[in-house]
Amino acid sequence: MFSSLRARLWLSYAALIFIVQGVAAALFLFYLWQNPVLYRPTLERLTAVQTVILTRLEDPALTQQDFEALLQNTDAAFDVRLVLVRNKQVVFDTRPDASQLNLNRFPLPDRNLPLVRDAAGQSWLYSLAEYPNGLGLLALSPRDRLPLLTLLRNDLFAPFLRGGLLAWLLSLLLAYWIAHSVSRPLQPLVGASQQMPYSEVQPVPVGGPREVQDVLRAFNAMLGRVQANQKAQKEFVANVSHELKTPLTSIQGFAQAILDGTADSPERQRQSAQVIYNESGRMHRMVLDLLDLARMDSGMAGLEMLPLDVGALLNNVAEKFEPQARQMGIRLEVHAAGLPVLVGDGDRLSQVFTNLVDNALKFTPRGGQVRMNAQTSDGRMTVSVADSGPGIPPEAQAHIFDRFYQADESRRGGERHGAGLGLAICHEIVGAHGGKISVRSQPGQGSEFIVELPLAEEGAYPSGMISHQTRR
Numbered sequence: 001m002f003s004s005l006r007a008r009l010w011l012s013y014a015a016l017i018f019i020v021q022g023v024a025a026a027l028f029l030f031y032l033w034q035n036p037v038l039y040r041p042t043l044e045r046l047t048a049v050q051t052v053i054l055t056r057l058e059d060p061a062l063t064q065q066d067f068e069a070l071l072q073n074t075d076a077a078f079d080v081r082l083v084l085v086r087n088k089q090v091v092f093d094t095r096p097d098a099s100q101l102n103l104n105r106f107p108l109p110d111r112n113l114p115l116v117r118d119a120a121g122q123s124w125l126y127s128l129a130e131y132p133n134g135l136g137l138l139a140l141s142p143r144d145r146l147p148l149l150t151l152l153r154n155d156l157f158a159p160f161l162r163g164g165l166l167a168w169l170l171s172l173l174l175a176y177w178i179a180h181s182v183s184r185p186l187q188p189l190v191g192a193s194q195q196m197p198y199s200e201v202q203p204v205p206v207g208g209p210r211e212v213q214d215v216l217r218a219f220n221a222m223l224g225r226v227q228a229n230q231k232a233q234k235e236f237v238a239n240v241s242h243e244l245k246t247p248l249t250s251i252q253g254f255a256q257a258i259l260d261g262t263a264d265s266p267e268r269q270r271q272s273a274q275v276i277y278n279e280s281g282r283m284h285r286m287v288l289d290l291l292d293l294a295r296m297d298s299g300m301a302g303l304e305m306l307p308l309d310v311g312a313l314l315n316n317v318a319e320k321f322e323p324q325a326r327q328m329g330i331r332l333e334v335h336a337a338g339l340p341v342l343v344g345d346g347d348r349l350s351q352v353f354t355n356l357v358d359n360a361l362k363f364t365p366r367g368g369q370v371r372m373n374a375q376t377s378d379g380r381m382t383v384s385v386a387d388s389g390p391g392i393p394p395e396a397q398a399h400i401f402d403r404f405y406q407a408d409e410s411r412r413g414g415e416r417h418g419a420g421l422g423l424a425i426c427h428e429i430v431g432a433h434g435g436k437i438s439v440r441s442q443p444g445q446g447s448e449f450i451v452e453l454p455l456a457e458e459g460a461y462p463s464g465m466i467s468h469q470t471r472r
Contacts, residue, residue, distance in 0.1 A: 009182055013175030021168055039125060039143070043114070046127035046139040049080045053137065054129065068092055081124070081140040091135065101138075115143065185212050189219055196226065236403060240290065247279035289421040293403070296428040303345040303432055307456070310381065311336035313346060314372050317353045321361060329366035332357075336374035342381055343456040348429045352437075353385065355422040356449050360387035363447075379455050380435075386448040392441040400439050401427040426451075 056062065056070055071082040075094040084092040088103040099118035115123045116138075124140040131137070188204040195201045203220040206213050254272035257263040263272045314336045325332040353372070360370040368388035375382055392400060404420040430437040434454050441447035 009175075009179035013178065014172055017168060017171040017175065021164055021171075025164060042125055042141050043127060045078065046080060046125065046141060049074055049078050049082070049139050050127055050129045050137060053082075079141070081138075083138040083140065085136045085138060086134050101140075116140070182212060185216060189216060192219070192223065196223070201227075232403075240404075244283065244286075247283045250279045251276050286421065289425060292425055293421065293428065296425075296432065303348060305343050305345060307341045308344050308346050308349070309339070310342050310349075310374055310383065311339050313350055314353060314374060314383070317350060317357055318372065320354070321357050325361060325370065328361060328364075330361060330364050331369040332361075333369060333371045336372065336383075339374055339381065340376060340455060342453060344433050344453065345429075349433070349453075352426045352429050352451065353383070355426050356385040356451075359422065360385055360389070360447070360449075363387060363389035365389065368446075376455060381453045381455055383451045383453070384448050385451075386446060388446040391443040391445050392439065392447050393443055397439050397441060401437070 053070065053074060057067070062070075071084075071092065071094050074080065075082050081098065082094045083090055083101065085103065090101060090103070093101075099120040099122065101116055101118050101124070103116070114126050114128075116126050117123055123143040125143050126138050126140045129137045129139075185205070185207040192201050192204050201223060203223060204216055206216045206220070254263070254275045258269055258272050263269045311334075314334050318332055318334045322332060357370060357372070364370055364387045370385070370387045373384050373386070401423050402420075403424040427437055430451055430453070435452050437449065437451050439447060439449050
């Protein structure tokens with residue numbers, strides 16, 4: 001019955017309200033029990049008796065014996081114990097057989113009531129009248145314990161009882177409304193969770209208390225990531241299928257030409273074999289790139305983090321491409337002198353800059369230039385690879401690091417055609433180093449790829465290999 005969140009919240013609020021009102025009622029009863037108002041008639045009777053006695057004391061013919069007889073008669077008439085005291089000592093008591101009063105702590109500071117206790121521990125309500133000769137007249141009456149029924153019948157209690165019941169009912173209604181307002185926004189969350197991981201699941205409306213809104217926003221963000229991953233997975237499978245279909249079709253076609261004799265001359269057979277070799281090599285490179293990305297996505301691509309000389313690394317990349325650049329009539333320059341130590345995986349970073357320089361050479365016309373520049377600022381090292389090619393359209397720059405993205409016409413055509421995985425791998429490698437990669441380009445003005453990597457603090461890098469896992 002109380003398994004739902006709404007029922008449990010309502011029950012909790014109801015129990016809390018019941019406890020609070022119960023404590024308040026108990027304190028109210030205790031207050032009534034100790035309230036001097038309830039003993040006011042007794043105190044007024046004591047004062048009235050003292051007034052009568054003081055009136056009789058104005059008679060000058062009143063002797064000591066007459067005064068004591070007056071006290072005894074007054075006690076008998078009004079049921080009030082009368083005691084004469086001097087210096088906290090009893091001089092005369094109308095009830096000598098009763099327990100002796102304890103006047104050592106007189107007057108007794110017992111809450112708001114004028115009380116004095118006797119030797120038996122009984123409490124007496126009293127009223128004290130003092131005389132000029134140092135005598136004091138105590139008028140006392142036993143303090144009776146008021147039964148609970150008397151308190152409940154008190155005129156003050158009934159209105160408080162009715163008000164408490166009304167407040168309790170209103171509090172229960174308010175508790176139900178609060179519980180409903182907390183649980184209601186969570187109902188769409190349950191339905192959406194049961195429908196996942198279907199792509200048509202819609203984000204749940206955000207409402208309710210702030211904490212519930214935080215949960216709903218987190219769920220919507222998670223839903224967006226799941227749907228984006230599903231879309232990316234579908235696109236990935238479609239792109240892989242498309243990229244593999246083209247070389248497989250070429251391999252199958254030219255192999256069939258060799259088998260059925262269509263390639264009947266040695267020259268045609270050599271051309272067919274060359275196409276098969278090129279396309280199979282392209283498939284091999286794409287499969288290796290896919291495996292590389294899969295290892296990075298799963299966090300299994302270990303990085304050997306060692307102190308690196310980035311200037312030497314960039315010069316090695318330039319030397320590797322120097323013959324190709326000379327053959328294409330492109331000037332390849334490196335500006336990377338006086339750089340501090342960078343901690344990173346040399347092979348992986350070399351793969352990044354090799355890919356960037358290779359792309360730059362592919363799309364730079366004869367007579368152009370490719371320039372690698374490295375500098376440091378604010379604890380980061382920035383390495384840029386700029387070319388003087390046709391540039392990249394602005395609408396394509398936002399997707400340039402997406403996997404299989406080849407929408408830019410400057411990246412298509414003939415031998416320059418790739419699978420669209422190189423820049424995606426660069427993005428993953430740079431991210432695993434705690435850096436970022438970006439592109440800056442204007443159509444007709446070339447492109448510049450910028451890699452930012454954090455510098456190692458002095459003394460922070462180890463002398464050996466550091467095991468590091470890539471992270472998404």
